Amino acid sequence: MKLGEKLMKKNWLKILFHFANGHKLLFIWSVFFSVLSVFAGIVPYVIGARLMAMIIMKQNNYSEFIVLLGSMLLAFVLKTIFYGISTTLSHHAAYNTLNNLRNAITNRLMQTSLGVVKHFSAGSIKNAILDRTEEVEIPLAHMIPELSANILLIIVTAVYLFILDFRLALSALLTIPLASIPLFLLMRNFEAKYQAYMQANNEVNNVMVEYIEGIEVIKTFNQTGSSFRKFSSAVTEFKNYTLNWLRTAWKTQNLIFALLPFTLLGVLPIGIWLYLDTDLSLNQLLLGLLLAIGLSNPLNKLSLFANDFNAMKQSVIDTQKFLELPILAFNKKEVGQIINNSIEVANVDFSYTSDNPILTAINLKIPANSFCAIVGPSGSGKSTLLQLLTRFWDIQKGNIMIGNVALQDLTLHQLNSTISYVTQDSFIFKGTIADNIRMGNPDATEKEVRAAAQAARCIDFINELPQGFQTEISFGNGQLSGGQQQRISIARAILKNASIIILDEPTASIDPENEQQIQESLLKLTKNKTVIMVAHRLSTIKNADQIIVLDTGKIVGNGKHAELLESCPTYQRLWASYTQTEGWHIDNH
Numbered sequence: 001m002k003l004g005e006k007l008m009k010k011n012w013l014k015i016l017f018h019f020a021n022g023h024k025l026l027f028i029w030s031v032f033f034s035v036l037s038v039f040a041g042i043v044p045y046v047i048g049a050r051l052m053a054m055i056i057m058k059q060n061n062y063s064e065f066i067v068l069l070g071s072m073l074l075a076f077v078l079k080t081i082f083y084g085i086s087t088t089l090s091h092h093a094a095y096n097t098l099n100n101l102r103n104a105i106t107n108r109l110m111q112t113s114l115g116v117v118k119h120f121s122a123g124s125i126k127n128a129i130l131d132r133t134e135e136v137e138i139p140l141a142h143m144i145p146e147l148s149a150n151i152l153l154i155i156v157t158a159v160y161l162f163i164l165d166f167r168l169a170l171s172a173l174l175t176i177p178l179a180s181i182p183l184f185l186l187m188r189n190f191e192a193k194y195q196a197y198m199q200a201n202n203e204v205n206n207v208m209v210e211y212i213e214g215i216e217v218i219k220t221f222n223q224t225g226s227s228f229r230k231f232s233s234a235v236t237e238f239k240n241y242t243l244n245w246l247r248t249a250w251k252t253q254n255l256i257f258a259l260l261p262f263t264l265l266g267v268l269p270i271g272i273w274l275y276l277d278t279d280l281s282l283n284q285l286l287l288g289l290l291l292a293i294g295l296s297n298p299l300n301k302l303s304l305f306a307n308d309f310n311a312m313k314q315s316v317i318d319t320q321k322f323l324e325l326p327i328l329a330f331n332k333k334e335v336g337q338i339i340n341n342s343i344e345v346a347n348v349d350f351s352y353t354s355d356n357p358i359l360t361a362i363n364l365k366i367p368a369n370s371f372c373a374i375v376g377p378s379g380s381g382k383s384t385l386l387q388l389l390t391r392f393w394d395i396q397k398g399n400i401m402i403g404n405v406a407l408q409d410l411t412l413h414q415l416n417s418t419i420s421y422v423t424q425d426s427f428i429f430k431g432t433i434a435d436n437i438r439m440g441n442p443d444a445t446e447k448e449v450r451a452a453a454q455a456a457r458c459i460d461f462i463n464e465l466p467q468g469f470q471t472e473i474s475f476g477n478g479q480l481s482g483g484q485q486q487r488i489s490i491a492r493a494i495l496k497n498a499s500i501i502i503l504d505e506p507t508a509s510i511d512p513e514n515e516q517q518i519q520e521s522l523l524k525l526t527k528n529k530t531v532i533m534v535a536h537r538l539s540t541i542k543n544a545d546q547i548i549v550l551d552t553g554k555i556v557g558n559g560k561h562a563e564l565l566e567s568c569p570t571y572q573r574l575w576a577s578y579t580q581t582e583g584w585h586i587d588n589h
């Protein structure tokens with residue numbers, strides 16, 4: 001089974017074990033060494049009881065003394081070594097589990113539709129992949145080996161105490177039922193409180209990411225103060241919530257921490273009474289007292305793990321919603337070769353939410369190797385239509401054909417190799433300029449990369465950079481202007497050399513001079529390709545073979561520029577307002 005798939009309806013523990021499954025052996029060995037370590041740890045208490053009895057009874061057996069002290073030391077060394085081995089193994093297994101979990105979330109995000117991903121804020125995705133999953137590591141690395149070993153130790157010690165004297169055993173375990181009462185009270189509303197805590201934490205994450213991503217806008221509009229206030233109030237709210245929770249919980253929590261490991265509470269008075277008034281021997285009393293003291297450490301760990309256990313549970317539940325995102329199913333095997341690069345959209349309806357139709361009854365035919373422009377007022381659905389053609393979303397009604405194959409029947413590889421998509425927001429990845437262009441075709445030669453850069457009008461500014469194509473760039477580092485970034489992404493698309501090119505305002509952030517040149521090279525390069533382009537600058541699409549006019553999600557015009565100027569009122573309006581705002585520019589062409 002592929003990681004992350006088929007997780008629906010599984011409870012959180014099953015999900016966790018699913019990701020830990022490949023490392024079961026490591027976890028088993030780590031439990032084994034932890035058990036050895038915990039039992040080596042109890043040996044000094046048993047030996048201590050024997051030593052104390054010898055001192056009290058003034059037994060001057062020095063050779064036994066030395067053997068006992070040596071055994072104590074050996075037990076201590078073994079305990080440390082076994083603990084070291086156990087924790088190394090468990091950390092190894094825990095980090096691998098974490099890795100699986102993180103990869104599964106990232107895979108799932110890649111397999112779901114782009115729209116679904118965009119519904120989450122960057123902060124919440126980062127929080128799920130990095131922070132929430134990290135919270136699983138400590139409990140996994142420590143809880144599995146240490147909890148199992150400590151529980152085993154408590155059971156074995158208790159059995160031993162029962163064999164020694166059942167009254168001593170009961171008195172040593174008295175704190176368990178006593179501490180269970182405050183523990184129950186503390187855990188009563190834990191889930192609701194933890195969720196509110198996480199919500200406050202998410203809010204801080206979101207506001208922080210928003211603050212950093214929007215820093216340019218914030219500075220431009222002089223909103224540093226108000227944006228910072230938003231950030232600082234989220235931080236304060238988080239702090240207040242955490243402190244309030246702590247304030248209400250600390251008394252109960254400390255009572256548990258103090259009570260549970262305090263095994264002497266019962267065993268000391270009852271043990272002394274049994275020794276003085278009944279048949280309990282001094283040896284039994286001392287062994288009982290020291291074993292009871294030996295129990296406090298594992299009991300202490302139990303109380304700490306109760307918290308970790310709940311935190312881990314909540315973390316897995318929180319990541320679950322990402323692991324269960326709907327998968328955009330692609331055919332694994334090709335149903336057929338695409339015979340040509342025509343596109344047909346038939347009776348397509350689409351809405352992002354069930355109550356708000358965005359596109360209605362869309363019908364259009366784009367012949368192979370033609371240039372089709374899509375225009376329309378803002379919000380009319382142009383980008384949405386392009387995103388349906390790239391299968392960022394699945395249509396709810398109708399059909400889209402690429403050549404002779406329905407869009408949803410294409411394999412992911414077919415879709416990716418057939419369609420190139422250039423958006424308004426060009427994304428630059430951290431790496432060299434050449435790497436960024438080569439994303440369009442990882443196998444491209446240096447010559448091909450250069451040719452694509454030349455065609456996208458990048459070559460001049462690249463040559464001026466200190467290391468040319470080898471210059472390191474990263475998104476938002478200010479090294480490249482918006483227009484230059486856009487030209488890099490056009491070069492990327494050119495290099496990809498797909499037979500269908502979809503362009504969503506590719507020249508929006510490019511100056512008119514370069515726009516004209518890029519336009520020409522795009523048209524040259526798009527020979528023998530089907531090009532669909534959304535454009536606001538109508539001069540760029542005047543010569544398109546076909547112009548589709550969208551208005552409030554419907555096609556209200558379809559034809560050539562001259563025809564639409566005659567027959568389509570929406571196009572007439574668009575053209576009129578365009579020529580008004582860019583009149584001087586039109587005059588020049």
Ligand SMILES: Nc1ncnc2c1ncn2[C@@H]1O[C@H](COP(=O)(O)OP(=O)(O)OP(=O)(O)O)[C@@H](O)[C@H]1O
Pocket residue numbers: 115118352353358376377378379380381382383384385
């Ligand atoms: N991810 C989304 N979730 C919900 N509604 C959306 C989403 N994306 C776009 N919309 C809505 O769909 C409608 C069409 O948006 P779209 O971006 O397709 O229009 P457009 O014609 O490309 O606009 P513009 O020219 O301003 O870019 C708008 O009302 C928009 O608010």
